[in-house]
Amino acid sequence: MTNGPNHGLLPHHQAAPAPMWYQPMPAAPYAMPPEADGWDLLRRIWRRKGLVLAITVLVVALAAAVVVAMPSRYTADTRVLVGVQDPNVLNVQSVLKAISPDDSTIRSEAYIVASRSMAREVAYRLALDTSPQFNPDLAPEPTWLDLLHPGYLLATVKGGVDYVASAIGLTDEGDAPSARGATETEDEHQRYIRQTIESRLLDGLTVEPLNRSHVLNISAEFEDPALSARIANSFARVYVERQLVEKRKANLKANQWLKAQVADLQAKVSESERAVETYRQKHDLLSTRSETLIGQQLAALNQALIAAEKSRTEAQANLEQAKGLADGSLDVENLPGVLQSPLILMLRGKQADLAREAADLAAKYTAKHPKRRHIQAQLRDLDSKIGAEITRIRGGLRHQLQIATEQRDRVASQLESLKARMGTANEEQVKLRQLERQADADRNMLEQLLQRTAETSHQDDLLKPDAEIISHAAVPVSPSFPPDKLIIVVAVLGGLGLGVLIALLVEKLDQTFRTSEEIEEYTGLTTLAVLPQVKRGRSRPLTHVIDNPNSVYANAVRMLTARLSFDRGSKQLPSIVMFTSTVPGEGKSHTSCSLAQSAALDGKKAVLVDLDWRQPTQHLNFDQMNDVGMLDILRDEASLEQALYHDPESGADVLFAGRNRGRETLSVSLExxxxxxxRLATQYDLVVLDTPPLVVTPEMQFLAQIADTVVFNVRWGSTTRQAVTSELKKLLQAGADMAGVVLSQVDLSQYNKYSYDDGGYLRHRHLVREAY
Structure with missing residues (x-):
């Protein structure tokens, strides 16, 4: 603030220097205690526990209403064992083969149970055409709950789609019962009713294999529990009975066919056997039980030829081994039995002994020593004897080979001669074999058919179905649909989840200030005080500091006074303190009045100046008339002494706003x-200015430059952060000396849910009660 002219009003007052121009620096984020990081989300949810609980109760109530409105359905289960084996009394498996109980077969049988033909038979047996649940002609008019049922809506949409498809020719008339016209005949109507009953019956039926067993579980789910049990049992009985009927039909058909084939084959077998005997006698083809005489002789010669060839091969092999023994390439231990002569074995043994003796002498004597020469002579004599014996054996083997070769040639010659004889009879044999094969085939077929005929004739009484009902459906006592407990549990969990999401969304959308930490984080200014809300029923805001000096509110006002003194580096209050806010109704008038009263009660000379000319409130706080005030002084219609009001209870002076004369008020001299x-600053220790909100009047920038310090009042949970920071930016740009922010009208019962650290002072419930 620059020095200005005195005009005789301030003989001794020196104006304070103007504050420096600066931009608000972003404050460092508030450092929450370590335990706050983990509990922040839970704190947010706990603050909105009422909202979460309300949403949960609403969702559960809606779920309960849906459960009550939905019709109950009862499920009855029947179990059928597929693949039961018949007793093996007669072997008719080739005619009537039983079901093989593999997985694919079990699934196929499940589709058979859930077929329309089965449903048609069950509907006929149970007379379901008389039930309103299945016959659409007997169904009552749907209620509004039925109209809202998902199944009814789905059926209505499906019917409309079928009607449109039939109208444009996408489906055949017979395949779209829902597209019936006005010219529908009685037969078409009955067919529509029958198909509708079958469809509704199959819609409530479920057939599936039980785990990995061969058991089919037939489940029927309908509104009537007794009817559900009857339907499940009827499907099982119809399935078992149909299997038995189909087996009997197949058995009867097979029996009739077998009897006709037996009669034909008997005549054919007789004719074939006569033809075989006639041809055999005509061509003199005598035979034993299995073949002709020539064939038997040929077989014997073949066996003899094989034996002769084997003898020759063995002789040839023995001769080759004898040659190997002669040239020394074959060891005597490896000789076959025919070549292991005792003489050769003896000579080989002596030869081995002499060889060891020669080896010993060679270590002692030279080659010309008489002993060594004598040993060598003995070895040569043994070699000559062994060679002579081998030559004799080779001669005998060569003679054996010659004899075996001659025997083989003789047998081969006889075989060729017999083959030539047999070639002349081949043509007759071929024809004979054809006749025999035909007769054998006819005979075998006749025997098999006779056996099958005998089996099928006695099988009818032993036929059993391949399935057996192992568990009949009982009438269920409790509904299976809707799952009320599951729906309620899901509704509770879903309601809690939805409530938590909405609570977090509400917390996210809450852009007001709830704690002093948020003020410091978003504005970069210090929170001077947290003023609780004072209810008007207990005491007037004007006298609350006086009537309750030890209340939380009075202590907070004294804390504001101390912070204003300490923040300036001294224990003295600034001369002129300006209070302002963003919008009206944020409690700045109440705060400024309380500060002036508190300072006066502490022995300071304080004056409260109401500069909110457009909406003055201080005269109402003191129950006075707004006849004389600052506007009258500025218009030279009253002196300062005439305009001042002295509060007898607190000792503070008050300068009201004065009478407002419309446009004339806007033209007051700011200088x-x-x-x-x-002048007031020279006469009083503390001058408290109650100024209008920043969004109301443009004179605030001028007043901010006059004041020694500016206190910005923010209402708890009301003013948005964007509005506060925007107006604070204007004050800072105007050069205001910002002391800090006062968080006013705080609900202490809710404040502790937001604040992480307030020193514990505001957390005591008895202090909270005193604030009111």
Whole structure:
């Protein structure tokens, strides 16, 4: 603030220097205690526990209403064992083969049970055409609950789609019962009713294999529990009975066919056997039980030829081994039995002994020593004897080979001669074999058919179905649909989840200030005080500091006074303290009044100046008339002494706003206002200015430059962060000396849910009660 002219109003007052121009620096984020990081989300949810509980109760109530409105359905289960084996009394498996109980077969049988033909038979047996649940002609008019049922809506949409498809020719008339016209005949109507009953019956039927067993589980789910059990049992009985009927039909058909084939084959077998005997006698083809005489002789010669060839091969092999023994390539231990002569074995043994003796002498004597020469002579003599014996054996083997070769040639010659004889009879044999094969085939076929005929004739009484009902359906006592417990549990969990999401969304959308930490984080300014909300029923806001000096509110006002003194580096209050806010109704008038009263009660000379000319409130706080005030002083219609009001209870002086004369009020001299305020600063220890909100009047920037310090009032949980930071930016750009922010009208019962650290002072319930 620059020095200005005195005009005789301030003989001794020196204006304070103007504050430096600066931009608000972003404050460091509030450092929450370590335990707050983990509990922050839970704190947010706990703050909105009422909302979460309300949403949960609403969702559960809706779920309960849906459960009550939905019709109950009962499920009855029948179990059928597939693949039961018949007793093996007669072997008719080739005619009537039983079901093989593999997985694919079990699934196929499940489709058979859930077929329309089965449903048609069950509907006929149970007379379901008389039930309103199945016959659409007997169904009552749907209620509004039925109209809202998902199944009814789905059926209505499906019927409309079928009607449109039939109208444009996408389906055949016979395949779209829902597209019936006005010219529908009685037969077409009955067919529509029958198909509708079958469809509704199959819609409530479920057939599936039980785990990995061969058991089919037939489940029927309908509104009537007794009817559900009857339907499940009827499907099982119809399935078992149909299997038995089909087996009997197949058995009867097979029996009739077998009897006709037996009669034909008997005549054919007789004719074939006569033809075989006639041809055999005509061509003199005598035979034993299995073949002709020539064939038997040929077989014997073949066996003899094989034996002769084997003898020759063995002789040839023995001769080759004898040659190997002669040239020394074959060891005597490896000789076959025919070549292991005792003489050769003896000579080989002596030869081995002499060889060891020669080896010993060679280690002692030279080659010309008489002993060594004698040993060598003995070895040569043994070699000559062994060679002579081998030559004799080779001669005998060569003679054996010659004899075996001659025997083989003789047998081969006889075989060729017999083959030539047999070639002349081949043509007759071929024809004979054809006749025999035909007769054998006819005979075998006749025997098999006779056996099958005998079996099928006695099988009818032993036929059993391949399935057996192992568990009949009992009438269920409790509904299976809707699952009320599951729906309620899901509704509770879903309601809690939805409530938590909405609570977090509400917390996210809450852009107001709830704690002093948020103020410091978003504005970069210090929170001077947290003023609780004072209810008007217990005491007037004007006298609350006086009537309750030990209340939380009074202590908070004294904390504001101390912070204003300490923040300036001294224990003295600034001369001129300006209070302002973003919008009206944020409690700045109440705060400024309480500060002036508290300072006066502490022995300081304080004056409260109401500069909110458009909406003055201080005269109402003191129950006075707004006849004389600052506007009258500025218009030279009253002196300062005439306009001042002295509060007898607190000892503070008050300068009301004065009478507002419309446009004339807007033309007041701001320079004269500055002089009046400077004069008050010379006469009082503390001058408290109650100014209008920033969004109301543009004079605030001028007043901010006059004041020694500015206190910005923010209402708890009301003013948005964007509005506060925007107006604070304007004050800072105007050069205001910002002391900090006062968080007013705080609900202490809710404040502790937001604040992480307030020193514990505001958390005591008895202090909270005193604030009111």
């Amino acid at each position: 004269r206002l500055r002089l009046v305020l400077q």
